[in-house]
Amino acid sequence: MKNKKLANKLDQFLEIHQFKDYCPNGLQVEGVEQVQKIITGVTACQALIDIAVEQQADAVLVHHGFFWKGEDQAIVGMKYNRIKTLIENGINLYAYHLPLDVHPELGNNAQLAKLLGITDRRPLEPWDKRSVGRVGKFEQALSAQQLSERIESALSRKPLHINGGKKEIKSVAWCTGGGQDYINIAAEQGIDAFISGEISERTVHIAREMGIHYFAAGHHASERYGVQALGQWINDELELDVTYIDIDNPV
Template structure:
């Protein structure tokens, strides 16, 4: 068991207000509730961040003496089965038994211009994000446009694979040099057409579905799928570290590997 944190506590409400002020969840039409999803203890000394509120992550956070969890994928989604059985019962019972708060931010965490998943993935990959009117694309402006000159999409895919330490899927539109790069992390296959319209040479996201391979070949715009989880590993710890520094809290990031 880790030693207890010596950081001065802040209240649950204070942490929620700080996260909401940073991520502005009221500005998004999302697939589930953003903010506090499970109420735990009032006083918080340590935040543990991760991608998904899986059982393995929750158990690891308990071992790390977390008072609050901050994740991208929370427990509750629009249209899901509302019964507290099976995996949902196990996850909730752990949180409630240990009196741990669960905060989750989905689209707001993707969209933040500095600490969000897209911005942080671009930083990790050495992609310079554009500014102004051409900087965003797609529904709710979730897609980001950036620039990195590369001799080919294959060279970029190799770079992405090395940076994320996992294989990528590449559908190359051509072998020409590329520079304009569109990013939208996670399961953003539907944003590919918007990236094409925005003038991208290549689109980077987490997943690929059957239609996108045809679009890439027919439109000459390359498509790189680097894994849903792998593309979204960077936003939550960036937000957690920032807010923890603001509030004087301890922070740790726990990455539970996921091949998807």
Template sequence: MAQLNDIIHWCNQTLKSHEFRDYAPNGLQIEGRSEVNKILCAVTASQQAIDAAIEQNADLLLVHHGYFWKGEPYPITGMRGHRIKSLIKNDISLVGYHLPLDSHPTLGNNAAIAEILELENIEALDPSERNPIGNIAYLKQAMSPEAFKALLTSRLGFDTIHLNAERNSIQKIGFCTGAAQDFISKAFEQNCDAYISGEVSERTYYEAQELNVHYYACGHHATERYGVQRLAKAISQQFNIEYSYFELNNPI
């Protein structure tokens, strides 16, 4: 058993959440019971994830995509109202970390991608950032664009979308998980051969061609299911409490 406040304090310090300007609040978003015996982690605080937390008697739902995003309506009604009501009724805390969980050098989504793809010599995609949310790294050996697509599809479990460029070989790679397709321009500035993110936009097709940087869309969900699991495991080890992961396999 652990105290909710102790968990939040440890996470905030570990992820340096106070150093980020984010699109939603990081940390405790909805306060439930003060004692935590079990954590359920999920990429997004969907109703299905909440129902799983209720079914598994979790005290805390840990997510990458929580609530209260900039630009959202203030009234707690409709779908979001039902979700929040379910959490409050069952006294379950909602804890979310967005950019801090992309950025963290060992627990983060980008760090996981680098490890899964066996990339080396990790650097910042944007050297001006204090806590980089995107990275550059290198394949041990150069690969053809087609072989690299096959590697991504196999390792990440997502039918990768490849927007072709003229480069015949790939070794230097920029990457940022989720909906960071527009960072392809940063990859171009760093002379990357390819750039990886989760989603793709219509404009990205032309940018890949004109910037001559191969673009690989590997799924928003598929690229961001690792950070919450790493963080939940680290909390479990720090506080000696149980955790589990809820996978919805979102195809986007």
């Protein structure tokens, strides 16, 4: 498939025009015209790009790409090395950030909900159907220890739990990655627990003082599954060769 045709299909499928994002979504670095073999991963780091070179891939597809708002625009150092490797080897780079968080079937939030058994899913911000934060419930109430164990089993990473004081967890809100500040909205709605990837110093006090359990499950760990689901969709629907590579990241 031609690289720009693939970009158009992904752009439309993920509805990138619906989002004001912190980076460009879609084809970020152009490579060879024909794409057949794709390497996917969470972040377009040098290690992932090097594996794509070794496996003679035509494209890399990630959640975290390049050209973030507020970063230095100069292409030097680490950024230069990454882009140089892509261009010298004719590798296309596709990146989808918020569109891949929010997609109702393949998105990071949707995939995490499936892994954890969360039902009745809806936007955390009811006025915004594309809210990055989500809310739902468990079929049976869980203790904080049980939910912590469920997260660890699903993500192969022990979460950091901040005790919110409630004995049982029935309702739950979540936002993968760096969505810890959605805890305020969740707490104001009386939700029992909030799950995200990262944690900030302030998050601890919010959880304790507003009475909501908080689970920091890891930015990387909570965002591995959207890009894998998208890669499987590409393999099934577009009949391209897609391989997911997990570059370990403890954060």
